[in-house]
Structures are given as structure tokens and as C-alpha cells.
Amino acid sequence: MSPVRNAKVIYTGIPEGFPVPGKTTVYDESGTVDIDSIHLPPKSALVKVLVLSIDPYMRGRMRDPSIASYSAAYIPDEPINSDGIGKVIRSTHPGLKPGDLVRSKLNHEEYTIKTVEELGEAFFGVEILKKHPNVPLSVYVGSGGMPGQTAHSAWRTYAKAKKGEIAFVSAGAGPVGSMVIQLAKQDGLKVIASAGSDEKVAFMKEIGADVAFNYKTMSTVDVLNKEGPINIYWDNVGGETLDAAFGNAATYARFIECGMISGYNDKDGALFKNIGNIVSQRFTVNGFIVWEIDGPWKDDFEKTVVAGLADGTFKYKEHLVRGLEQSGDAILAVQRGTNKGKMVVVVADE
Amino acid sequence: MSPVRNAKVIYTGIPEGFPVPGKTTVYDESGTVDIDSIHLPPKSALVKVLVLSIDPYMRGRMRDPSIASYSAAYIPDEPINSDGIGKVIRSTHPGLKPGDLVRSKLNHEEYTIKTVEELGEAFFGVEILKKHPNVPLSVYVGSGGMPGQTAHSAWRTYAKAKKGEIAFVSAGAGPVGSMVIQLAKQDGLKVIASAGSDEKVAFMKEIGADVAFNYKTMSTVDVLNKEGPINIYWDNVGGETLDAAFGNAATYARFIECGMISGYNDKDGALFKNIGNIVSQRFTVNGFIVWEIDGPWKDDFEKTVVAGLADGTFKYKEHLVRGLEQSGDAILAVQRGTNKGKMVVVVADE
Numbered sequence: 015m016s017p018v019r020n021a022k023v024i025y026t027g028i029p030e031g032f033p034v035p036g037k038t039t040v041y042d043e044s045g046t047v048d049i050d051s052i053h054l055p056p057k058s059a060l061v062k063v064l065v066l067s068i069d070p071y072m073r074g075r076m077r078d079p080s081i082a083s084y085s086a087a088y089i090p091d092e093p094i095n096s097d098g099i100g101k102v103i104r105s106t107h108p109g110l111k112p113g114d115l116v117r118s119k120l121n122h123e124e125y126t127i128k129t130v131e132e133l134g135e136a137f138f139g140v141e142i143l144k145k146h147p148n149v150p151l152s153v154y155v156g157s158g159g160m161p162g163q164t165a166h167s168a169w170r171t172y173a174k175a176k177k178g179e180i181a182f183v184s185a186g187a188g189p190v191g192s193m194v195i196q197l198a199k200q201d202g203l204k205v206i207a208s209a210g211s212d213e214k215v216a217f218m219k220e221i222g223a224d225v226a227f228n229y230k231t232m233s234t235v236d237v238l239n240k241e242g243p244i245n246i247y248w249d250n251v252g253g254e255t256l257d258a259a260f261g262n263a264a265t266y267a268r269f270i271e272c273g274m275i276s277g278y279n280d281k282d283g284a285l286f287k288n289i290g291n292i293v294s295q296r297f298t299v300n301g302f303i304v305w306e307i308d309g310p311w312k313d314d315f316e317k318t319v320v321a322g323l324a325d326g327t328f329k330y331k332e333h334l335v336r337g338l339e340q341s342g343d344a345i346l347a348v349q350r351g352t353n354k355g356k357m358v359v360v361v362a363d364e
Numbered sequence: 365m366s367p368v369r370n371a372k373v374i375y376t377g378i379p380e381g382f383p384v385p386g387k388t389t390v391y392d393e394s395g396t397v398d399i400d401s402i403h404l405p406p407k408s409a410l411v412k413v414l415v416l417s418i419d420p421y422m423r424g425r426m427r428d429p430s431i432a433s434y435s436a437a438y439i440p441d442e443p444i445n446s447d448g449i450g451k452v453i454r455s456t457h458p459g460l461k462p463g464d465l466v467r468s469k470l471n472h473e474e475y476t477i478k479t480v481e482e483l484g485e486a487f488f489g490v491e492i493l494k495k496h497p498n499v500p501l502s503v504y505v506g507s508g509g510m511p512g513q514t515a516h517s518a519w520r521t522y523a524k525a526k527k528g529e530i531a532f533v534s535a536g537a538g539p540v541g542s543m544v545i546q547l548a549k550q551d552g553l554k555v556i557a558s559a560g561s562d563e564k565v566a567f568m569k570e571i572g573a574d575v576a577f578n579y580k581t582m583s584t585v586d587v588l589n590k591e592g593p594i595n596i597y598w599d600n601v602g603g604e605t606l607d608a609a610f611g612n613a614a615t616y617a618r619f620i621e622c623g624m625i626s627g628y629n630d631k632d633g634a635l636f637k638n639i640g641n642i643v644s645q646r647f648t649v650n651g652f653i654v655w656e657i658d659g660p661w662k663d664d665f666e667k668t669v670v671a672g673l674a675d676g677t678f679k680y681k682e683h684l685v686r687g688l689e690q691s692g693d694a695i696l697a698v699q700r701g702t703n704k705g706k707m708v709v710v711v712a713d714e
Contacts, residue, residue, distance in 0.1 A: 074644065082615070083644045252640060257633075265432070269649075274640040283607075283637030290602060290624040292651040294424065294433045299619075299649035301642040 017046035023122035023341045025088040028076055032279045032349055035342025038076065039094060043339075047125045049103055057107045058129040061100035063120050064364060067155035068344040068357040070250070072096055073278040084303040093121040094341070097155050099143060100126070101364060115143040117154060122341050124361060148324040150332075151364075156189040156356035157330035158320050160304060164272060165193035166315050167308040172270045172300050173246050177202035180242060182259060185250035186223060187214035189330065189356035190272060193319070194248045195223050196328055206241050208234060208255070210351045217355070221329045229255065238262035252276045253284040260297070261288030269299040279349055331355030367396035373472035373691045375438040378426055382629045382699055385692025388426065389444060393689075397475045399453055407457045408479040411450035413470050414714060417505035418694040418707040420600070422446055423628040434653040443471040444691070447505050449493060450476070451714060465493040467504060472691050474711060498674040500682075501714075506539040506706035507680035508670050510654060514622060515543035516665050517658040522620045522650045523596050527552035530592060532609060535600035536573060537564035539680065539706035540622060543669070544598045545573050546678055556591050558584060558605070560701045567705075571679045579605065588612035602626045603634040610647075611638035619649040629699055681705030 021043035029038040047060075054060060071085060072094070079087035088094050098120035102110050107130050110116070118133040118140065120126055134140040145151060149158055156162065175181070181198045185191045186207030198205045199222040207223040209215055210230050218226035225241045227234075235258045238244060243264040249256055252274025259269065277284065292299065308315070322328035333355040335344055340359055347353040371393035379388040397410075404410060421435060422444070429437035438444050448470035452460050457480050460466070468483040468490065470476055484490040495501060499508055506512065525531070531548045535541045536557030548555045549572040557573040559565055560580050568576035575591050577584075585608045588594060595617055597609040602624025609619065627634065642649065658665070672678035683705040685694050690709055697703040 084646070252643075256639075271642045274643055277640045281637070283635045284639075285633045286636050286639070287631070287633030289606075289634075289636070290627045292621045292649060293602075293624055293653075294651070296434070296651045296653055296656065297649075298651075299642060299647075301644070301646040301648075303643075303646060306646065 017048040019043055020045040020047040020123060020125050021338050022093040022124070023338060025076065025090060025092060025094045027090050028078065029279075033073065033076060033342070033345050035346055039342040039345065041339045041342060049125060052127070054104060054106045054127060055129060057131075058127055059105040059107065059110045059116070059133070060103045061116060061120065061126050061128060062103050063098055063100045063122075063124055063126055063361045064115075065152045065155055066098040066120060066122060066341065066359040066361060067096050067159065067161075068341070068348050068359060069096065069161065070273055070275045070278065070348055072345055073349055093123050095119050095121045097160050099151055099154055109140070110142075115145060115151075117141045117143045117159065122338060124338060146320065146324045149320065152332055152334060152356075152358040152360065153323060153330060155358060156332060157193055157328065158323050161189035161356065162193050162319050163308050163311070163315055164304040165190045165197060166319050167304060167311040168270050168272060168302050169194055169197045169248075170311050170314070171307050172268055172302070173198070173201075174268055175201040175203055175246065178204070179245035180204045180206065180264075181246040181248065182206045182208075182238065182242070182244040183223075183248040183250075184208050184229075184255050185275070185351075186218045186226065187331065187355065188250065191248065191250055192218070192221055192330060193328070196221055198246070203246070204241075206237065206244065208237075213354060217331050234258040235261065243267075246270065248272060250275060257284070257286045257288050260286070260291050263291065263295060263297060265295045267295065267297050269297055271299060271301040275349070275351075333357045334360050336360045367398040369393055370395040370397040370473055370475050371688050372443045372474070373688060375426065375440060375442060375444045377440050378428065379629075383423065383426060383692070383695050385696055389692040389695065391689045391692060399475060402477070404454060404456045404477060405479060407481075408477055409455040409457065409460045409466070409483070410453045411466060411470065411476050411478060412453050413448055413450045413474055413476055413711045414465075415449050415502050415505055416470060416472060416691065416709040416711060417447040417509065417511075418691070418698050418709060419446065419511065420623055420625045420628065420698055422695055423699055443473050445469050445471045447510050449501055449504055459490070460492075465495060465501075467491045467493045467509065472688060474688060496670065496674045499670065502682055502684060502706075502708040502710065503673060503680060505708060506682060507543055507678065508673050511539035511706065512543050512669050513658050513661070513665055514654040515540045515547060516669050517654060517661040518620050518622060518652050519544055519547045519598075520661050520664070521657050522618055522652070523548075523551070524618055525551040525553055525596065528554070529595035530554045530556065530614075531596040531598065532556045532558075532588065532592070532594040533573075533598040533600075534558050534579075534605050535623075535625070535701075536568045536576065537681065537705070538600065541598065541600055542568070542571055542680060543678070546571055548596075553596070554591075556587065556594065558587075563704060567681050584608040585611065593617075596620065598622060600625060607634070607636045607638050610636070610641050613641065613645060613647060615645045617645065617647045619647055621649060621651040625699070625701075683707045684710050686710045
């Protein structure tokens with residue numbers, strides 16, 4: 015077979031503030047690949063990329079590589095990568111057969127060659143996905159994948175939820191926040207949830223939030239004052255929302271620090287007036303990263319969450335865009351919060 | 365016997381910023397008491413106040429009583445109170461005999477009448493102090509009392525110290541900080557400590573701090589950059605020091621949130637630029653209050669710390685002032701950090 019196009023998305027360097035599609039990431043469709051004859055190193059696979067997850071943490075990878083963090087810095091002039099699912103086309107490892115669906119960190123390329131070791135570095139190890147017929151592939155990088163596991167494993171680990179308590183979830187319409195809302199409701203909590211559009215507010219109500227509000231049109235402080243004090247704050251955003259939570263949390267509140275997207279594109283910092291309540295109200299604040307805590311919860315995740323997504327117990331909302339050329343805009347949309355649900359780039363159909 | 369003077373220190377109302385001796389607390393020596401004939405209610409004692417501890421948290425009690433916190437708000441037009449030691453003069457309870465030394469929350473009065481229940485509300489319950497001959501009475505409200513227990517019980521609970529790790533202690537010359545430095549050195553850690561005068565720096569070096577600096581003349585960020593990254597931060601001050609610690613802490617660092625004095629007299633808040641590291645470096649941040657965590661450590665405290673104070677293993681530094689009329693200035697000095705050691709008002713000799 016003759017070569018086919020192999021478009022990719024190249025990282026060019028650290029953004030000043032928000033990433034700039036076409037500048038800090040560049041879509042390049044000049045490459046080609048001959049999928050029948052391209053040489054594969056031992057123990058590797060040629061993978062056709064099907065879906066790629068776009069997540070908030072990706073901004074953190076656009077940094078000076080000398081700054082340590084939980085995920086590697088992107089390398090200038092190389093394709094970016096993120097969680098994805100691809101189909102094995104050819105393989106030089108007996109564990110990977112043509113047609114297998116692999117869930118792994120994948121390059122933002124239409125076709126990518128990865129060794130088994132590289133595929134194993136992702137959140138789930140080298141994983142041949144057993145797709146449930148009722149669960150779309152894209153959901154396996156969303157509520158049924160890393161973001162869902164993030165919500166599930168940290169909720170189980172840190173929430174110490176008691177029936178009747180009050181939880182506040184920021185960015186409650188995303189794949190993490192929406193799963194947290196549903197887990198908190200299963201545990202019998204009152205749930206307050208915030209997001210940045212009325213459409214997202216409607217979705218949060220649909221999945222069970224008792225109080226859902228648009229933080230752009232309502233004051234978070236006022237809402238928490240009226241509906242709190244909160245016992246658990248699930249933080250996806252940091253900044254003034256976190257300060258509002260510090261100011262309206264009950265004694266012994268648990269702060270689950272999943273992300274602080276408000277600070278990812280901003281070096282000026284944020285003013286905290288209520289952080290002293292950590293002491294006076296004896297809060298516990300835990301940062302975490304999913305792959306360090308998910309071990310004990312993997313079975314429960316499959317049985318509770320993935321099964322619940324298949325039978326409709328758990329709900330999700332996606333924002334699918336088609337074509338790798340959408341990657342840069344999708345990354346920016348997630349940073350700005352203009353996405354409508356879990357952002358996934360559908361690169362190709364099976 | 366005829367009545368004797370019973371001076372007291374009255375709380376008049378919430379300070380705007382720092383407390384104002386003579387205004388927000390007023391020394392009043394107009395009162396008298398007849399110690400032989402004054403009526404005692406059942407199950408109570410007339411106590412001659414000997415020493416009174418002056419601690420940072422007292423500023424927090426000068427607040428709107430509708431704001432819940434770990435210690436009760438002071439009541440306007442009533443005497444303030446704090447941890448102290450007094451001698452029982454007369455008693456209507458068989459458990460309290462004349463001459464007994466009681467350690468309890470005591471009014472800032474020369475003589476005070478307390479029920480057994482009131483005496484039992486203090487950190488240690490109704491406690492008849494067994495004074496060691498080598499340990500001055502004042503030390504029993506400092507390194508051998510609540511501040512020492514604060515350091516000891518929270519270090520044992522939250523530090524998860526491993527030999528060779530690096531701890532940073534702010535306000536390291538105070539009764540809490542100096543005990544933390546010594547406990548950290550016993551555990552084999554490298555200790556960085558900050559305080560606000562060269563005299564305090566000298567004391568911190570004397571008790572074993574590997575790196576001690578005056579934060580007013582050296583940049584905390586620069587010191588931590590050079591000497592860190594830190595694995596444990598013992599926070600007594602909050603504000604920009606806490607932000608510097610967030611910015612220079614190692615992955616999985618533990619933040620022990622004992623106090624944030626920088627915010628006690630200031631409603632403007634502080635700018636945090638590095639708080640996002642709670643997530644990216646997976647910190648654990650714990651606020652606490654001593655009497656909720658000291659239970660399991662009381663025996664160890666007596667055997668390790670109090671015994672060590674008696675035999676010289678543990679060192680302390682005091683700032684004693686004589687006479688109840690010093691109370692207001694002493695409170696202000698602790699808030700401003702101009703005290704030279706653990707601040708104690710010596711009200712009377714035994």
C-alpha cells in the first residue's frame with residue numbers, strides 16, 4: 015500500500031499565558047506513513063489513533079522541563095501526547111494483536127509507533143481495552159477513564175463522606191466534577207456545584223446536584239454562605255473559589271485538591287483571605303495524582319462506575335470534536351472552560 | 365483579714381488591627397477581695413493566680429462571638445483569660461486543697477474564683493500540678509505546657525519524619541517552634557528555622573537548627589531555594605512565608621498548620637503564587653488544635669519533654685514580665701513578635 019497522510023500536532027514552546035493554537039501547538043499534515051512497510055522496532059506496535067483526551071493538566075506539561083511535576087514536560091518540536099485509545103495495526107510483540115484497542119498515552123498523530131514499555135507508562139499500563147457495547151470509545155478516556163478514576167479513587171480515599179454532609183464541587187460539569195457529584199449523591203450528601211455556563215448548570219442539576227450555580231453570574235461566597243457550611247470541597251479550580259471554600263467550610267472539612275485551573279495560565283497568584291481557617295477550623299487538605307492512589311480502587315471502579323455508565327446509573331456529557339486539526343483549539347477551550355463537556359478529539363473511526 | 369487588692373485586665377472590644385493596651389484591654393486595680401470571707405459556691409475554689417501564659421491565639425479570641433473557632437471569644441467588660449497556674453487558697457471541693465497548684469484557663473485577675481467544672485475546661489482538665497524542682501513554674505505554661513504539647517503532639521501525629529529529611533520551622537524561637545526544632549533534630553532531620561531578630565536566630569542555632577535566619581534581613585525564598593526543598597513545613601505564621609514554603613517543598617511534603625499569626629491582625633489577606641503545588645507536588649496540609657490530638661501523646665510528653673526540660677536535654681527561652689499591669693503590652697508584643705522568648709506574666713510569687 016502506498017503511504018498515507020500522518021498528520022500530527024507539534025509543541026513549539028511554553029505559552030506566556032493561555033496556549034495559542036497554531037503557535038504554541040502547530041498542526042502539521044505534511045508527514046506520511048506507509049502502514050504496511052514502515053519498520054517496527056522489536057516489542058512495539060503501529061497504532062492507529064482513534065480518540066485523544068484533552069485535559070486541564072496538559073497546560074502544566076507546557077513548562078520548563080527543569081520544573082519537576084507529576085507529568086513530564088512536553089518536548090519542543092515533538093508531537094504532544096495525552097491519554098488516548100488506538101487500534102493496533104501491526105505489532106512485533108505477541109501480546110499485541112492487530113485489531114486490539116490499546117488505552118495509553120498516545121502522540122497527537124494519526125498513526126504512532128510505540129514500544130510496549132512506552133505504552134505501559136500510561137496511567138493504566140499496557141491495557142487492551144474490553145469495550146462494553148453500551149459505552150462509546152470516547153467515554154473510556156472520560157468518565158470511564160482517567161478523569162472518572164480521578165474522581166472515584168480520590169473521593170473514596172479522602173472524602174470520608176458521612177450521610178447528610180455537604181459537599182461543594184467546582185467545575186462540576188466536567189468529567190471529574192460530574193463523577194464527584196454523582197458519587198457524593200450516592201453517599202447521601204447534599205451537593206453544591208459550580209460551573210461557568212447555564213448549560214453546565216443544567217447538566218449538574220440533571221445529574222443530581224442539589225444546588226447548582228453559574229459562578230460567573232452568582233457569587234460563590236453568597237451561595238456557600240447560604241447553602242453551607244461545607245464539609246468537603248472538591249477543588250478543580252483554586253484561586254478565589256478555593257478562598258471562598260476556606261471561608262465557608264465547617265470544622266474538620268476535607269479539601270480534595272484535584273486541580274487549580276485558575277492558576278495554570280496566570281503567574282500573578284491569587285489573594286487568600288480565609289486560608290487561616292485551615293488552622294482555626296482544623297481542615298485537612300490533600301493534593302493527589304490519580305495513578306498514585308487508584309490501585310486499591312480499580313476493581314470498584316470497574317464494578318461501580320464503568321458498569322454504571324453502561325447501564326445508565328452514571329451520566330456523562332461529552333464535547334467531541336473531529337480531526338486532529340482541532341487539538342489546539344480543544345486544549346485552549348478546556349483551559350478557558352468554553353467546552354461543553356468532556357473534551358475528546360475523535361481522530362478516526364475504528 | 366481585711367480585703368486586699370484584686371486587680372484585673374478587662375477586655376473592652378474587638379481591636380481594628382493589633383490589640384491596643386489600655387484600650388482594647390484595660391488594667392483595672394480598683395477591685396478588692398477578702399480572701400478569708402468571700403463566699404465560694406459549692407465545688408469551687410479561690411485561686412491566687414501565679415503565672416499567666418500569653419499566646420498568639422489570644423488575638424483570635426478578640427472576635428465577633430458569632431464566628432465559631434476552637435476557643436471561645438472574649439466577652440466585653442469581662443476579664444480576659446488564658447492558660448495559667450494558680451495556688452488554691454480556699455476550696456469547697458474535696459479534690460482541691462489549699463496549697464494545690466492548679467493548671468487551667470485562669471482569669472487575668474490576681475485572685476479568681478472558679479468552679480471545678482470551669483477549671484476542667486482548660487487544655488489539661490482539672491490538673492493538680494506536680495512541679496519538678498528543676499522546672500520553673502512558668503515553664504509549665506510554655507515548653508512544658510500547652511505550647512510544648514502543641515509541638516510534641518502535632519509533630520508526632522503529622523510530621524511522618526524520616527531521618528535525613530529537611531524541616532522548615534517558622535517562628536522557631538517561640539515555645540512551640542523551639543520545641544519543634546529540637547524534636548526534629550532528635551528525629552535526625554536537617555532543620556531550617558526562621559525568626560524576626562538576630563537574638564532569636566542565635567537561640568535557634570543554640571538549640572540545634574542547622575540553618576537559622578532572620579526573615580527580616582534575609583529572603584525566605586532564597587534560603588529555602590538554597591537549603592531546601594523541604595519535606596516538612598511547621599507553620600506558625602502563614603502569609604508569604606507559607607507561600608515560600610509551598611514554592612520550595614518537595615513532593616509529598618507535609619504542612620503542619622499550627623498558626624498563621626501574620627493574618628491575625630490583618631484583614632487584607634495575602635497573595636499566594638505557589639499554592640498550586642499542593643496539587644502538583646501532592647502535599648498534605650493539616651490544621652489542628654492541641655487538645656484534640658494530644659490524648660495519645662500525654663505520657664510520651666511527660667517522659668520525653670518534661671523530663672528533658674528537667675535534665676537539660678530540652679532547652680527553652682522565656683520572656684517573663686512581672687505584674688498583671690503588663691498583660692496588655694505582653695499580648696501586643698507576642699502579636700508583633702517583639703518578645704524575646706515564651707511570654708509569661710508573673711502575677712505573684714507563691
